[in-house]
Amino acid sequence: MGGLIEIKQHDSIAEVDLNRPAAYNAFNYEMISQLADHLTALASDNTVRAVVIAGNGKAFCAGGDLKWALEYSNRPAAAFHTLAGQFHLAILEIRRMPKPVVAAINGAAAGGGFSLALACDLRVAENSAVLRQAYTASGLCIDGGGSFTLPRLVGYARALEIAAFDEPIPASRALEWGLVTKVVEDGQAREEACKMAGQIARGSLNSFAWSKKLITDSFNTSFETQIENERAALEACADHRDGLEGLSAFSQKRKPQFGLK
Numbered sequence: 001m002g003g004l005i006e007i008k009q010h011d012s013i014a015e016v017d018l019n020r021p022a023a024y025n026a027f028n029y030e031m032i033s034q035l036a037d038h039l040t041a042l043a044s045d046n047t048v049r050a051v052v053i054a055g056n057g058k059a060f061c062a063g064g065d066l067k068w069a070l071e072y073s074n075r076p077a078a079a080f081h082t083l084a085g086q087f088h089l090a091i092l093e094i095r096r097m098p099k100p101v102v103a104a105i106n107g108a109a110a111g112g113g114f115s116l117a118l119a120c121d122l123r124v125a126e127n128s129a130v131l132r133q134a135y136t137a138s139g140l141c142i143d144g145g146g147s148f149t150l151p152r153l154v155g156y157a158r159a160l161e162i163a164a165f166d167e168p169i170p171a172s173r174a175l176e177w178g179l180v181t182k183v184v185e186d187g188q189a190r191e192e193a194c195k196m197a198g199q200i201a202r203g204s205l206n207s208f209a210w211s212k213k214l215i216t217d218s219f220n221t222s223f224e225t226q227i228e229n230e231r232a233a234l235e236a237c238a239d240h241r242d243g244l245e246g247l248s249a250f251s252q253k254r255k256p257q258f259g260l261k
Contacts (some may be wrong), residue, residue: 003019003034004018004019004020004027004030004031004034005017005018005019005031005034005035005038006019006056007038007042009047009048010194011198011201012047012048012049012050012198012201012259013048013049013050013051013052013194013197013198013201014042014045014048014050014051014052015051015052015054015190015194016035016038016039016042016051016052016053016054017054017055017056018031018035018053018054018055018056018060018061019056021055021056021057021058021059022057023062023065024055024057024058024059024061024062024107024108025055025056025057025059025060025061025062025113026061026062026063026064026065026066026068026113027061027063027064027065027083027087027112028064028065028068028083029068029082029083029086032083032086032087032090033086035090036086036087036089036090036093039051039090039093039094039097040089040093042097043093043096043097043098043099048099049099049201049205049259050099050100050101050102050197050198050200050201051097051099051100051101051102051197052101052102052103052104052190052193052194052197053101053102053103053104053116053120054103054104054106054189054190054193055104055105055106055107055113057107058106058107059106059107059108059109059113060103060104060105060106060107060108060109060113060117060129061108061109061110061112061113061116061117062108062110062111062113063110063111063112063113063114063115063134063135064080064083064087064111064112064143066138068083069083080140080143084143084144087112087143087144088144088145090116091115091116091119091144091145094116094119094120094121095119095145095216098205098208098209098212098213099201099205099208099209100121100122100196100197100200100201100208100212101119101120101121101122102120102121102122102123102124102193102194102196102197103116103117103120103122103123103124103193104124104189104190104192104193104194105117105123105124105125105126105129105131105171105180105189106126106128106129106186106187106189106190107126107128107129107130108129108130108131108132109125109129109130109131109132110130110131110132110133110134111132111133111134111135111138112143112144114131114132114133114134114146115142115143115144115145115146115149116144117131117180118145118146118149118150118153118179119144119145119149121212122181122193122196122197123179123180123181123182124180124181124182124183124184124189124192124193124196125171125174125175125180125182125183125184125189126171126183126184126185126186126187126188126189127171127172127183127184127185127186128171128186129170129171129174129183129189130168130169130170130171131168131169131171131174131179131180132166132167132168132169133146133150133162133163133166134166135163135166136163136164136166137166142163147159148219150162150163152219153177153178153179154177154178154179158177171183181196182196201259202258202259203258204242204243204245204246204256204258204259205242205258205259206237206240206242206243207237207242207243207246210233210236210237213233214226214229214230214233217229242256242258242259245257245258246258
């Protein structure tokens with residue numbers, strides 16, 4: 001389908017394409033609202049087992065559309081309040097989604113595009129890709145969950161360094177710092193992201209969903225609470241058809257067949 005967000009599905013993988021290439025996929029209210037709506041629908045679509053987010057054209061995403069914000073009722077603060085509300089819905093859908101979300105980063109991932117990429121479970125960057133926090137260079141502060149995800153990926157000191165100096169981060173350095181999962185040749189990010197997503201989708205999606213939830217929630221819980229959460233999750237997994245299949249396959253020394261109805 002066309003529009004500011006394009007959705008394509010092959011097998012059990014949904015590709016979500018940001019589609020404002022003339023604006024380097026910078027998002028206005030309409031575009032980010034469409035993204036949030038599509039992610040909500042994909043989260044509950046049983047035919048979709050993995051999601052890949054990519055940008056059409058020369059960039060992944062340049063973040064919020066600052067021109068749109070400046071023209072919004074002559075009040076940029078109100079514009080960002082409105083835009084951030086929809087952006088955060090999209091970010092929350094990614095973090096809550098019980099299936100893998102992989103970012104395929106070509107060109108620039110800056111500002112909100114930087115935070116969007118960090119919110120994904122895995123990130124594949126092309127050699128020429130550049131990540132940039134970008135908010136502070138415009139007198140703003142990190143948004144889209146970036147202040148949460150960034151220090152958890154790179155540590156407090158490096159996160160503050162990235163915020164303070166706002167230097168462009170080439171793909172090789174992003175890999176070294178743990179900001180991306182893998183770097184590939186230009187033009188191959190989407191293919192590699194789909195390959196990663198497919199590998200997870202062919203496994204136990206229930207197991208992945210519980211693991212994602214446990215790891216995400218671990219930042220907000222005490223150790224005692226976390227290990228109790230693990231015990232409850234382990235019991236739920238063992239009672240799920242994937243867990244029963246995995247245990248049977250182990251005892252029978254065969255490869256498990258997950259995802260079967």
